[in-house]
Amino acid sequence: MQTSQQIVGQFRRKRLFIAAMVAVLVLVLTLSFRFFEEKSRIEQQSRDFANHTIARFDRMFSPLDVSANNTQALVGLRCGEVRFPLIENLASLQTVRAILLVDHGNIYCSSIYGERAISFSEAYPELAISSQRMLLTTDNYLLKGSPVLMLWTPKTLDNHSGLIQVINIELMSNYLLEPTLPWVERAVFNVGGKSLEYGNPLIEEALPSADEVSYEESSLRYPFSITLFGPPPARLALMTLPSQLPLALLLSMLTSYIVWLATANRMSMAWQISYGLTAKEFMVYCQPIINASSGNCDGIELLLRWHNARQGWIPPDVFIPLAERQNLIAPLTRFVITEMVAHLPVMPRCKSFHVAINVAASHFRDRAILDDLQTLWWPANPVPQLVVELTERDALPVVDQRVISHLHKVGVQLAIDDFGTGHSSLSYLKTLQPDVLKIDKMFTAAIGTDAINATVTDMVISLAQRLNISLVAEGVETEEQANYLRERGVDRLQGYFYARPMPLGDFPAWMDRHLAHIAA
Incomplete structure (x- = not known):
């Protein structure tokens, strides 16, 4: 890679x-x-x-x-x-x-x-x-x-x-x-x-x-x-x-x-990303998020994929950090929101279903994320719950806390992505008051193999439960991991064990198959 x-x-x-x-x-x-x-x-x-x-x-x-x-x-x-x-x-x-x-x-x-x-x-x-x-x-x-x-x-x-x-x-x-x-x-x-x-x-x-x-x-x-x-x-x-x-x-x-x-x-990568948006080289994928108790699909996380005509497939962990450094992450996020809005008619029309969008910390400056949601998301009258996932890669300036407060007021849930792998995690719990914590796949992969990281996983689960914060475990790839997390009260599971990321347009067919599988 x-x-x-x-x-x-x-x-x-x-x-x-x-x-x-x-x-x-x-x-x-x-x-x-x-x-x-x-x-x-x-x-x-x-x-x-x-x-x-x-x-x-x-x-x-x-x-x-x-x-x-x-x-x-x-x-x-x-x-x-x-x-x-x-x-x-x-x-x-x-x-x-x-x-x-x-x-x-x-x-x-x-x-x-x-x-x-x-x-x-x-x-x-x-x-x-x-x-x-x-x-x-x-x-x-x-x-x-x-x-x-x-x-x-x-x-x-x-x-x-x-x-x-x-x-x-x-x-x-x-x-x-x-x-x-x-x-x-x-x-x-x-x-x-x-x-x-x-x-x-x-x-x-x-x-x-x-x-x-x-x-x-x-x-x-x-x-x-x-x-x-x-x-x-x-x-x-x-x-x-x-x-x-x-x-x-x-x-x-x-x-x-x-x-x-x-x-x-x-x-330069900045030009390549800008050109990729214009040339429609980016595609929006989604990965289902499964309710650990019922097995139903409670929502999806939107993922951005890039097939560069000159470089081939470029992994997100390559172009996302580069886009953040080049101040191009906001246009990419707008592209994801626009694509999601176009697919809202084929999504489950219930408030218990949520759509999670990754948003960089830089997008919170000067109320940019609020302006984009006001322009792109709310005019579509969406029924699913919107979850904004904030990565710990960057620290939020103090002034941006007002944006966080405004998102809570309008009913947008806030999730901290890759919890435990960045910095100032505990201070985030106090200042951001997140609704969801997403356990990084590194800790999920340690289940049954790494006692130290498994202990950290248990501590994160216990902390979230005491603070009444919902938990989503990423990177679930085996039944053993799924059972371990389910037994410890993790609310939702996400990973290859349930479904690989798929093009956004393929999700309705997958959802039908998944419902049929549960009913059987």
């Missing part, structure tokens, strides 16, 4: 579990968000680097296009006539090594070597035959073996005449392709399937290493592209997570604390 500490502990563990799960979730989401944000930022930086580099190459090639278009008028003229203008033009273009003139498929003039006689299609088939505008190759004349970029500007539609600018691409690449660590480790300039990497004077295919990824962006104006190699953005993003951990932990702890506070009400 669960105890109140176990129930509260379960709620606390659930709250702690929920807060911990929220903390973990927030931590994971925060780090994930920062991971994907950092990964996206690194990818964007790579794209920005490539686009910026392409834009700078485009800006450097653009004046060469203008110069080539202005120089095309020299194509076809004798080399001796145009060489000086070519050299003059070359001096204004810092990135161009040489200018070659092509006429009718022959390279016939060079700004450096003067007159030439080289087949255009044999020397540069990519430009002459394949109609490429650019060719990445090595210099075989001026600085042999060094990388150069050929920029071809045709003059005729048949591609047999035009102008070639030999560009110092190594100078441009060293200026424009410098990597930006850690997200760009290598930058490569690509033209027609050939590549030139920053810091590498050789024209060769550039391939990523085992732990690198590549990103390529092409120019929209010229036939070249830029390829970037670097570590995977995910790996770089992961490397930044340790620096994000303190903030993520702080955010997760703050969120979990907020969840802990937010669930304090909902994940």
